[in-house]
Every structure is written in C-alpha cells, then in structure tokens.
Amino acid sequence: MKVLLVNGSPHKNGCTNTALEEIAKTLQEEGTGAEIYHIGIKPIAGCRGCGACTKLGHCVINDDGVNEFVDRCKDFDGFIFGSPVHYGSAGGAITSFMDRAFFTAFMSGRGEVFTHKPAAAVASARRSGTTATLDQLNKYFTISEMPVISGRYWNMVHGHTPDEVRQDLEGMQNMRILARNMAWHLKCLEAAHQAGVPMPKQEKIVFTNFIR
Numbered sequence: 247m248k249v250l251l252v253n254g255s256p257h258k259n260g261c262t263n264t265a266l267e268e269i270a271k272t273l274q275e276e277g278t279g280a281e282i283y284h285i286g287i288k289p290i291a292g293c294r295g296c297g298a299c300t301k302l303g304h305c306v307i308n309d310d311g312v313n314e315f316v317d318r319c320k321d322f323d324g325f326i327f328g329s330p331v332h333y334g335s336a337g338g339a340i341t342s343f344m345d346r347a348f349f350t351a352f353m354s355g356r357g358e359v360f361t362h363k364p365a366a367a368v369a370s371a372r373r374s375g376t377t378a379t380l381d382q383l384n385k386y387f388t389i390s391e392m393p394v395i396s397g398r399y400w401n402m403v404h405g406h407t408p409d410e411v412r413q414d415l416e417g418m419q420n421m422r423i424l425a426r427n428m429a430w431h432l433k434c435l436e437a438a439h440q441a442g443v444p445m446p447k448q449e450k451i452v453f454t455n456f457i458r
Contacts, residue, residue, distance in 0.1 A: 247432040248279035250322040254329040254340025255370070258284045262328040262370040264408040265421050269326060269368070272425035278432060283318075285343050286311065292342040293349055305350040312346045319351070319359040323432055324395075326424075327383055328368040331375035336382050348386050357390065362445060364431045366395040366424055369402045370411065376402035391446075395431055397424035 251270055255262035263282065270280035290310045298306035304313045319325070327344065329336040351359050367383035369376040380400055387394050397420040405411035412418060 247323045247429075247436060248281065248321070249273055249324040249326060249428060249432070250319065251280060251282045251326045252328060252340075252343075253282055253284040254327060254337055254343065256287050256337070256339065257330075259408065260330070260370075261403065261405055261408055261411045262330050262368070264405075264411040265368050265370055265403045265417070266326065266328050268418050268421040269425040269428075272422045273429055276426060276429035278429040281322075283315070285315075285339060290339050290342045291346075293345045297353065299350045299354045303354045303356075305346050307346070312343060312350065315343075316347050316351050316356065316359060319347075320356075322363070323435070324363055324428055325360070325365040325392075326368060326428070327365070327386075328370065329379055329383060331369055331371035331379050334375035334378055336369075336379045341382075344383070344386050348390060352390070360387075360390045360392055363392055364395050364428060364435075365392040366401060366428060368421070368424075369400075371402065371404055372406045373404070376400065376404075393431065395424060395428045397421070397427065 251266045253263050253266055266282050270282055273280040288310060291307050296306060329340045332338065348360065351357055365387040367380050369379040377400055384394055399420050401420065401424055403411045403417035403421065404414045
C-alpha cells in the first residue's frame with residue numbers, strides 16, 4: 247500500500263513539506279509506502295471549463311504536470327494534500343492544480359484513480375486561516391467518494407519556518423496520528439479486499455440543477 251503526499255507550497259523544503267515529511271516517516275514506520283510530490287513553482291493554469299477532457303481523456307492544458315499527476319495516481323492507494331495558508335485559504339497554485347486534477351479524472355472517465363481511496367488535507371500557517379483551508383481542500387475528497395482521514399485535532403501545523411514548525415509539538419504529533427490512522431485505514435481496506443468484501447455499488451450519476 248502506498249500513499250502520495252502532495253506538497254502544494256511553492257517552497258519545496260518549507261513548512262508544509264516539514265509536516266508532510268513527518269507523516270511520510272510515520273507511514274513508513276507503519277509499513278506503508280510514502281512518496282512526496284512537489285507541484286513546483288511553474289505557473290499552473292486554472293480550469294477553463296471547456297470540457298475537452300471528456301473527449302481527450304486528459305486536460306487540454308498539457309504543460310504544467312497535472313495530466314502526469316493524474317496518470318500517476320492510479321498507482322497509489324491513499325492521498326494527502328498539503329497547502330500553506332495564503333490570505334486565509336489554500337494557495338492559488340494547489341487550488342488550480344486540484345481543480346483540474348479532480349475534474350479531469352472524473353470527466354475523462356478515470357474517477358477510479360481517486361474514488362474510495364482515503365485522503366487527508368494538511369494546512370500550514372504562521373498564525374491563522376488553517377480551518378478554512380482544510381474545509382476547502384476536504385471538499386475535493388467528499389465530492390469524489392473518498393473517505394476523509396483525520397487526526398485527533400484538525401490537521402494543521404504552525405510556524406513561520408521549518409524549525410518553528412518542528413517546535414509545534416502538538417501539530418507534529420497530530421501529523422503522526424494522522425499517518426497512523428491513514429495506515430490503519432489502508433490495512434482495513436486490504437483486509438476487506440482479501441475477505442471478499444465488495445466495494446460499494448456504483449450508480450449512474452444524476453445531474454440536476456435548480457431551474458426546473
């Protein structure tokens with residue numbers, strides 16, 4: 247079982263990554279594979295709403311790593327997305343990245359790369375805005391039928407530098423608790439699969455609007 251941890255910060259080795267490294271280390275101690283993926287600092291376009299992914303099988307924007315990321319997701323069993331707090335919410339880059347990754351996967355008929363796989367969000371802040379960021383990121387999971395994994399508190403760390411984040415003892419402890427909960431959930435899924443427990447029945451999606 248493997249978990250992909252996504253660093254949505256422009257800083258590859260910054261505060262968000264410090265939290266993800268603690269999670270990855272604990273996952274590995276629990277016997278679960280872990281890999282950190284940095285979205286980078288190149289511009290990431292927002293979704294155009296063009297719908298081309300339904301015909302192409304991938305996003306029409308093909309130069310910023312989103313399509314490659316979606317392709318990789320099929321090889322992972324769980325996900326953790328980390329973001330710094332920018333103006334009281336998730337950073338613009340990770341928002342554009344997740345908008346297109348999740349929309350492309352669903353609209354291109356590859357929703358299985360996310361569906362029923364456990365996921366968690368992690369927020370990093372100097373001071374505040376973490377809960378709004380977590381609320382924002384969790385919505386990607388709940389619209390995709392992904393079990394949301396929690397710790398014993400909201401999944402956040404505080405600090406202006408990586409060293410300050412490491413001094414957030416409660417925050418760092420919660421990263422380890424989150425990691426153990428993720429590993430436990432994956433082990434339960436594996437045991438259910440081995441026992442022949444079927445996945446939930448899938449229905450054809452019904453779309454409605456409020457102009458009727």
